[in-house]
Amino acid sequence: MADTESQIWLVQTRRLKRLLAAEDPTAFRTAFLELHHWEQAQFFLSLNRSERLALYRILTANEVGNFFDDIDDDNQQMPEFLAEMKSDFAAKVLTEMYTDNAVDILEHLDKPAINRLLTQMPRQSALNMRSLLHYDDQTAGAIMTTEFIAIAANQTLASAMYALREKAADAELIYYVYVMDTENRLVGIISLRDLIVNNQETMVYEIMNERVISVQVTDDQESVAQTIRDYGFFAVPVTDDSNRLLGIITVDDIIDVIDDEAASDYSGLAGVDVEDTTENPVKAAVKRLPWLITLLFLGMSTASLINHYESLVSEASVLAVFISLITGTAGNAGTQSLAVAVRRLAFPEQERTFLRSLLTELITGLLTGIVTGLTITLVVGFWKHSFTLGFVIGLAMCCAIIVANLAGSFIPGLMARLGFDPAVASGPFISTLSDLTSVLIYFSIAQYFITSFVGQ
Template identity: 35%
Template structure:
């Protein structure tokens, strides 16, 4: 009978080859999707006494994603011990599922020969992902322990620029000549060894390995054996250059619902394929980069240390100091105005905050539209008009709301009218510059995701403060400058 577990789960009793009892949770994750605490305690206890049989029972058959999560939560010294206890059962694909810092620490701690044996079993794209962040000398040491064919394939991929299709290439694919029949292809697939683990298409090439087209597996299986591939292949299949940016490749997958795509060199020779599993990772990475960049944060991992995180964030914060001082200098122009009416000092942050939030909304949508290439010369004027009208409508609504609140607060209709007018002006400005700033930065070659927020915030602060204080000084006939 299975034994009970304190949190209500079940323990499955197993017997290892030498007769010792080992216990493995029925599920390694709890209801929230995190690794189960009891499971983690069992793994840590087995690592502490270096119980290989228990480790094999607990973690020998984990999916690479689960193994990646397990490696990340373990202490630094326990990670290497776990890998060594697992031996041949450790799937190095798990290293593609962990933070860069953790992966680098493991690669430094493990022997080069052991790493070479592990990545030698992987698809070339996974091997490249693991090795690409190492120094070239370290890469060469590991690659020297690989068979010649694997070494050449991986080195070729590493030579392509970072963030290009060449780095994602899977060199295991099936390519056949156009004069083959469907029957020949099926017989070839059944008799050949070393085929890719998963494949979805057969690629058609000429004697010089130029890509001619492709045919999907379902088309092969539903066509008579006597039919030639040249009659059923799709000549206009999508392909990309190995030097093409991975973001452009991801966009093709998204637009045309692709499962895989052929990668060619400059001479249009087939050099590999990119599959949907890698593109999902690219899409996630690009989305994370944009999200972090909008907050002025660099390429930051959850496992990074304090100094690295502080260094990645300080740059734009320093720039923000000077933009904030510029906004403060606008306020200093109205020192006498503010000194005559304290209510203005109380309400100034409201105007700036509303403008900043409105600008951030427009900026975020614009940056995303630029990244997905939805915003272009044909629709920019229409989008600009739309954002101006949105800013105007929101400005009227927010101006009325804030004006009424301020009027009742300070028992002054005039105060309400002044702040309402300033909110309207700043909302229109936010819509305008929330669009124009990212577009301008993109035109200058800067990343709009990184730089836009600082400048949009500065503009809305300056316009908000100036419009509010200037209107107030005119309305109440107060001195300024």
């Protein structure tokens, strides 16, 4: 929000809180219900427990359900909010919400609480929610909603419009109308645009699009996101093996999927869960320490490798000067190649053969390695007045970059084949692995030169 907007918002919020505290239901309702649902949600989230209890007394379950739909899925206070309501009021609020959002909340409750709420709902709502609770996390089934509009093919557009009017109030999206046969199989789709612009006496089957793009209920949510993005849809229908229409997934839920995915890639590269922006430093430390300690122990392998060469270092202590330069540069090159490889895996349509990718990275590594190696050869040559030393450093750096590039390109594909999320699993290992290989390359080359030319 811009500054003036947040000023206005602050004033509005204060006024609403005063009205709530004064227990003036009429004035509060008028002011509150004028807000957009998302704004209502923001206001609600700024309340303390006793203010929230007052709010539940003033608003209807429908009104609460409307803005509960606009609270973020993964808000961890949701179970708390439901628990502080009367149980039948909570059940009504959930019933008034879109099924997908209500189920997202139920998933965070324990079994007895879920059952208590479901038994207080109308039969059909409870059935819908129970069926959605079955689906695995991160699949199409878990993010779809059952509030779609379906019609039969064998009617005029005018009668379809009539059916649409009846169902429009409850549907999450009325832009697409799905055409089903007598066994609930999806046979076509009509956009509301087509319903409106065509002659109202036309039959539905004459103008419906029979090439329906749909997703399977077991599909991964990322592939659903890809379909919606590629085709530019506002929603996509979800079907089972027998092509029966089970629900729809709307574009706003897909935005969350895309954003979560991006955040998890970013988290992976950094070795920390960035979604968790806790204010509590103890919790933050507990989250971050496992990776730090794991990497510390992996880093010990590099330390013991250097330890192996300690006599070489004490003989030529100048070698110590360039350890961090070589490991750092190789680490940077490896991270670049890793990031590109992870990104490629996210866009399968651009995927080429594994070997082809490795070859590209090999040549890229060769080129960057040679240029970087030559640069450092010259720099060290002039600085230390020894082009032999420069050459040792340059050659080591060139080799280390090539190996790091290959590792960065190879690891994500390997992780994906092993069933891990390549973005999350690969990031923290690449710098440690490239440290280890760089040090090995560096000291091997240095030892060779020292024993061949100096040691005699």
